[in-house]
Amino acid sequence: MTVDDIKEIDQSGMYSVLVDFHAQVEDAVRIGKSTPVKLNVKGIDTIVLTGMGGSAMGGDLLRAFLSDKMTIPFLVNRHYDLPAFVNRDTLVIVSSYSGNTEETIAAHRDAIKRKARVLCLASGGRTEALAKEHRQQLVKIPAGFQPRAALGYLFFPLLMVLSRLGIVRPRPAGIRETIRLLKAKSLVYGDVASDDNLPLQLAHRLQGKLPVIYSPTGYFDAIGMRWRGQICENAKKLAFSHVLPEMSHNELVGWKIGAELMRQMEVIYLRDKGVHQRIALREDITREIIARYASHVTDVWSDGHSLLARKFSLIYFGDWVSFYLAILNKEDPTPVAVIQQLKGELAKV
Structure with missing residues (x-):
C-alpha cells in the first residue's frame, strides 16, 4: 500500500x-472554553444525553470517562422519546452533529415539553434553531465532517462546559x-x-475475516462500540463487540459450535493497565x-498515563484500523x- 493507493480510493x-485529529481536539477544547455559558444547573439530579450515531458515541465516551467522578446519574438516550423520569431537574444534553437527526429532534421537543434544562451541541440545523427559539444553551461546532469523524467536537466541548458549570472537575x-x-x-x-504502524498491520489481518472486539466495562465499554461502528461505516464490513465481565457469563459459551465460522473470526481484546484486577484475569482466561x-x-493495549489519554489512544x-481496512x-x-x-425512504412516510 502506498500514499497514492490511498488517495485513489x-x-x-x-x-x-x-x-489532523489532534488539531480537531485542540479546536474542540478552545470551543468548550470560549463558548459563553449561562445555563443554570443548580439542583439538577440527572444528566441525559440524547443523540444517535457518532453524536451519541461522544456521549457514551463522556459518560464512561466520568463514571466514577459524578455524584448524579449520566445516561445516554438513543430514542425519539426521553425516559419518563425527565423533568425540570434534569439536564438534557441534545447532541446532533448535523442538527437534523430525526430521533434527536423529537427528543429535543420532548425535553422542551417537560421543561427540562437543555444544553445543545450541534453544527447548525433544527437543533440550533430550536435552541435559539427557546433560548437554550447552544455550543456550536464546525460543520463539514462526517459525525463519526468529528468525535473531538462531540466530546471535548461538553467535557469543558460541564467542568465550567462545576459538574465535574477540570482535567x-x-x-x-x-x-x-x-x-x-x-x-x-x-x-x-513504517514498521511500527500497528493499525495497518492489524487491518491486514482483519481483511477477509470477521472482527470480534472485546473491551472491559466501565471506562472502556464504549470503545468497543466505537471500533465496531467505525469498521462497519468506514470499511463497509460487519464487526461485533461485547464487554467483560458480561461476555464471560454468556457469549463465551457460544465459542463451541460452528468451527468453520469461528476460524474466520479475528478477535481483538482492548486492554488497559488500570482495569479491575478480576476483569484483567477474566480477559486472560477467556482469551x-x-x-x-x-x-x-x-x-491492543492503551498508551499514556492519564485515563483520558489512554482512552483516546485506543479510540x-x-x-486507523477501520480506515486502512477500508482502503x-x-x-x-x-x-x-x-x-x-x-x-x-423514511422521508417518504
Whole structure:
C-alpha cells in the first residue's frame, strides 16, 4: 500500500481528517472554553444525553470517562422519546452533529415539553434553531465532517462546559497529554511505510475475516462500540463487540459450535493497565479459551498515563484500523450510501 493507493480510493479525504485529529481536539477544547455559558444547573439530579450515531458515541465516551467522578446519574438516550423520569431537574444534553437527526429532534421537543434544562451541541440545523427559539444553551461546532469523524467536537466541548458549570472537575493535564499523544501517534499511524504502524498491520489481518472486539466495562465499554461502528461505516464490513465481565457469563459459551465460522473470526481484546484486577484475569482466561477456536487473537493495549489519554489512544488506534481496512477493501471510507438510502425512504412516510 502506498500514499497514492490511498488517495485513489480515499476520494473524500478521511486520511487528512485522521492525521489532523489532534488539531480537531485542540479546536474542540478552545470551543468548550470560549463558548459563553449561562445555563443554570443548580439542583439538577440527572444528566441525559440524547443523540444517535457518532453524536451519541461522544456521549457514551463522556459518560464512561466520568463514571466514577459524578455524584448524579449520566445516561445516554438513543430514542425519539426521553425516559419518563425527565423533568425540570434534569439536564438534557441534545447532541446532533448535523442538527437534523430525526430521533434527536423529537427528543429535543420532548425535553422542551417537560421543561427540562437543555444544553445543545450541534453544527447548525433544527437543533440550533430550536435552541435559539427557546433560548437554550447552544455550543456550536464546525460543520463539514462526517459525525463519526468529528468525535473531538462531540466530546471535548461538553467535557469543558460541564467542568465550567462545576459538574465535574477540570482535567487540563490529561487534555494536554491526550493532544500530545494523538499528535505523536499520527506521525506513525499515517506512515504506511513504517514498521511500527500497528493499525495497518492489524487491518491486514482483519481483511477477509470477521472482527470480534472485546473491551472491559466501565471506562472502556464504549470503545468497543466505537471500533465496531467505525469498521462497519468506514470499511463497509460487519464487526461485533461485547464487554467483560458480561461476555464471560454468556457469549463465551457460544465459542463451541460452528468451527468453520469461528476460524474466520479475528478477535481483538482492548486492554488497559488500570482495569479491575478480576476483569484483567477474566480477559486472560477467556482469551486463552477463545484462541483455541478463532483465527487469531490480538491484544491492543492503551498508551499514556492519564485515563483520558489512554482512552483516546485506543479510540485513535481503532479509527486507523477501520480506515486502512477500508482502503484494503477498496472502499472510500467516508460515504455511507445505504444510510442515505434509508433516510430517503423514511422521508417518504
